[in-house]
Amino acid sequence: MLSDQFDYPISGGELYTYINTIFLVLHQFIHFKTKTSTPYLRNLQIEPILIQLSEAGAINLSKLAVGTYLQDFILSISKEKLGQMNIQYSQGINQNKCQQVEEWIKEEIRSITSGQTFLKIDHLLDEARNQKTNRLIENVGNISLKYEDNVVQLALERKRAALLKTENYDEEEAKRKFTERGLQICENFTRDKCRNVQCQKTHFRKILKANTQTKLGNCTYLDQCPEQEQCKYIHYILDGNDVDWQKRIQTALSNHKSMPPQWINCDLRIFDFRVLGKFDVIMADPPWDIHMNLPYGTLKDKEMKALRVDLLQNDGIIFLWVTGRAMELGRECLILWGYRRVEELVWIKVNQLHRIIRTGRTGHWLNHSKEHCLIGIKGNPQLIKGLDCDVIVSEVRETSRKPDEVYGIINRMCPNGKKVELFGRPHNCRPNWITLGNQLPGVYLKDDGIRQRFMEAYPSVDISENNMNDNLVQMSNQENLNVIYNNHIGKKE
Amino acid sequence: MQQKLNDLCKHFLDTNERPQNSIKKYKPEERFEDYPKSKELIRLKSELIKKHNHPPNYIKADLRTFDLQQLGKFDVILIDPPWAEYAKRLMQANMQVKEHQQSWTLEELKQLHIDKIADIPSFIFLWCGSEHLDDGRELFKTWGFKRCEDIVWLKTNKDHSKQNQYVAGQDYGDNLFRRVKEHCLVGLRGDVKRASDQHFIHANIDTDVIITEEEVMGSTKKPEELYEIIERFCLGRKRIELFGEIHNIRDGWLTIGTQLRDTRQMPQQYNSYFQQEQFSEEKPFMGPRYLQTTIEIENLRPKSPPKEQQQQQPQTYFY
Numbered sequence: 001m002l003s004d005q006f007d008y009p010i011s012g013g014e015l016y017t018y019i020n021t022i023f024l025v026l027h028q029f030i031h032f033k034t035k036t037s038t039p040y041l042r043n044l045q046i047e048p049i050l051i052q053l054s055e056a057g058a059i060n061l062s063k064l065a066v067g068t069y070l071q072d073f074i075l076s077i078s079k080e081k082l083g084q085m086n087i088q089y090s091q092g093i094n095q096n097k098c099q100q101v102e103e104w105i106k107e108e109i110r111s112i113t114s115g116q117t118f119l120k121i122d123h124l125l126d127e128a129r130n131q132k133t134n135r136l137i138e139n140v141g142n143i144s145l146k147y148e149d150n151v152v153q154l155a156l157e158r159k160r161a162a163l164l165k166t167e168n169y170d171e172e173e174a175k176r177k178f179t180e181r182g183l184q185i186c187e188n189f190t191r192d193k194c195r196n197v198q199c200q201k202t203h204f205r206k207i208l209k210a211n212t213q214t215k216l217g218n219c220t221y222l223d224q225c226p227e228q229e230q231c232k233y234i235h236y237i238l239d240g241n242d243v244d245w246q247k248r249i250q251t252a253l254s255n256h257k258s259m260p261p262q263w264i265n266c267d268l269r270i271f272d273f274r275v276l277g278k279f280d281v282i283m284a285d286p287p288w289d290i291h292m293n294l295p296y297g298t299l300k301d302k303e304m305k306a307l308r309v310d311l312l313q314n315d316g317i318i319f320l321w322v323t324g325r326a327m328e329l330g331r332e333c334l335i336l337w338g339y340r341r342v343e344e345l346v347w348i349k350v351n352q353l354h355r356i357i358r359t360g361r362t363g364h365w366l367n368h369s370k371e372h373c374l375i376g377i378k379g380n381p382q383l384i385k386g387l388d389c390d391v392i393v394s395e396v397r398e399t400s401r402k403p404d405e406v407y408g409i410i411n412r413m414c415p416n417g418k419k420v421e422l423f424g425r426p427h428n429c430r431p432n433w434i435t436l437g438n439q440l441p442g443v444y445l446k447d448d449g450i451r452q453r454f455m456e457a458y459p460s461v462d463i464s465e466n467n468m469n470d471n472l473v474q475m476s477n478q479e480n481l482n483v484i485y486n487n488h489i490g491k492k493e
Numbered sequence: 494m495q496q497k498l499n500d501l502c503k504h505f506l507d508t509n510e511r512p513q514n515s516i517k518k519y520k521p522e523e524r525f526e527d528y529p530k531s532k533e534l535i536r537l538k539s540e541l542i543k544k545h546n547h548p549p550n551y552i553k554a555d556l557r558t559f560d561l562q563q564l565g566k567f568d569v570i571l572i573d574p575p576w577a578e579y580a581k582r583l584m585q586a587n588m589q590v591k592e593h594q595q596s597w598t599l600e601e602l603k604q605l606h607i608d609k610i611a612d613i614p615s616f617i618f619l620w621c622g623s624e625h626l627d628d629g630r631e632l633f634k635t636w637g638f639k640r641c642e643d644i645v646w647l648k649t650n651k652d653h654s655k656q657n658q659y660v661a662g663q664d665y666g667d668n669l670f671r672r673v674k675e676h677c678l679v680g681l682r683g684d685v686k687r688a689s690d691q692h693f694i695h696a697n698i699d700t701d702v703i704i705t706e707e708e709v710m711g712s713t714k715k716p717e718e719l720y721e722i723i724e725r726f727c728l729g730r731k732r733i734e735l736f737g738e739i740h741n742i743r744d745g746w747l748t749i750g751t752q753l754r755d756t757r758q759m760p761q762q763y764n765s766y767f768q769q770e771q772f773s774e775e776k777p778f779m780g781p782r783y784l785q786t787t788i789e790i791e792n793l794r795p796k797s798p799p800k801e802q803q804q805q806q807p808q809t810y811f812y
Binding site: 185189215216217218234317327328331341342343344345346348350353354355356357358359361362363364365366367368369370372375383385386387388389390391392393394404405408409412413 | 500501502503505506511512513515516517518519524527528529530531623626627630640641642643644645647668669670671672673674676679681687694696697698699700701702704722726795797
């Protein structure tokens, strides 16, 4: 009996109508797509239903050996027979259960299809539902959750496969479409809420696990949540697309010809800035002592003020990240170092769904949803003014990691300038910048002038070609970056 | 240069859509969708505040001559001074600067005796535009406040019909950016502890970012959400606004400005709002100086964690 497959009694004949509709669409879909999609169809676990239907004579199946493709075994669908079965099962309809099955089938199909086919199914199901207006989706229950788990598994497998194999044309196309659409996130977030089947914007999909409690609402941290596996709140993944597109862009842009990233691991309190020469742009994200328990050590006010930043510039601009009481302290430092503050850039922190992060006791009086960056000018630098606006909206990442947009702003303001970053971490290193900090792998210098002066000032540090190449390997090793990051926040592997 | 493709800053250059336009669900009515606890807390707080707000009071007066000291001491002071920036904006838009839009200099503003009307403790909210952040800090120093927050108002430009045009080839002087936000500095007078002064403040309910559509050229109207943030944050019921206009008149506030039509304030009656020991049932706006709280609100609102032993600062120097 079909009900044995589901742990609950199924008697709704309408189920078969739905399945009929779905199979019709699936049929088209299968012929349309390449064979790579069929393993996912097989994993749908609808074979039991097929067998059931086949036994009743509603559909004609050819063979059901393990490994067969679905398009191989549905030969024909008899609408008449299905109609008969409808009448046969119409007594004692359990509408809720039908609804459940409808829901999970919908979810399953959603997970494996995208684009037009998916929209069509949604549309058909909508029509079917409209005819029975009194229905409400109430308790999706354990069964559908079980299937949700499968969906998550499938998504993971697909992602793994996508990373391993070379990209075929279809995936390229999907990526291109997604990146073109960019941040066109739909106002309704999920397909469930978005009634517009034509909507071309990006949607998210709820990850419902066995321990998810939907009435608790969204997780505050979403994709940044450290315990996503155990978290009871709702999480999301991108609907239809879960390709790591950012990585691809980074590699595409890395062949840009320029000075390679350079860095020096040093204690900035005692480092001799004269070694470096003069720069057009300075950026600094200092570890201000803001009287809070932070996961990293801080520099005392005196030490900050004593930094010889004044040696780094004659005419130039400085970007100084500040927070809390450092807003005033930073202003004092700027004056001490010989700058006049001209702008205050604000970074609005948003989460994965592009909503402001407004909870979590992040500030002392009000919650803090933003970070400030003071901008000071010294002398008379040549800058391109009036292009950008003074607001950055960008997603949060690891603790105290600042948005990359700021590098774009700097590049547009001062395209050919020499740039130095103080208190940088490995992720800050980038072409045309020299990064200074105490969490960097050794020294890597390509600029001959700086290299010469560095050797004279610090003869004990080995900056031979070999050693620097080792450092480069260390830097490019992503895992190593994680090790450094974890050390920094005091977390164990 | 490595660059994100969804770089909203670059998107602004291409399309003139400000980065803040892309933020979702920021409006008060929709921001707590999917966050039921916060939604309930805001509802309870707003209901309570609304119930105990006294009727609006306002005084038409010129602050250059008006003696503020007769009004007594206040818990919350909101000021939107006529900064030079506002007049400059009018001139850039080729609009005439009317008499009441004439700006005050920093020295003139320092002459205001805010320190005489600020209770201890009390909070001040000072709009500083985007050019007067240092001036605002200097005023705080003069009046005896310590800056403790910086609320940012992001102005969206979703309505393309009234786009404030960017003038090409304009001399920006020290301006590096196109300004699309304004700041409101928050100052504290006296000593308030987040954990122990729960009769005076409810911290961490709202956030320090406000987003609304930009006003028409020349308007200095500020978003109304600031009032809500203030009322939910500070439980003090004596609230005063200086340089207020007609649209600033509000339940629970005393507004002073030259642009108001008339005066509706009687000192004795006004003071009687805050002298009762309990809120009365018939006149719920009569009651004690500080707004009270309910068990439901206390259960929902974010609180300081219990005092732990200060963690040892790491010995090694990392940042």
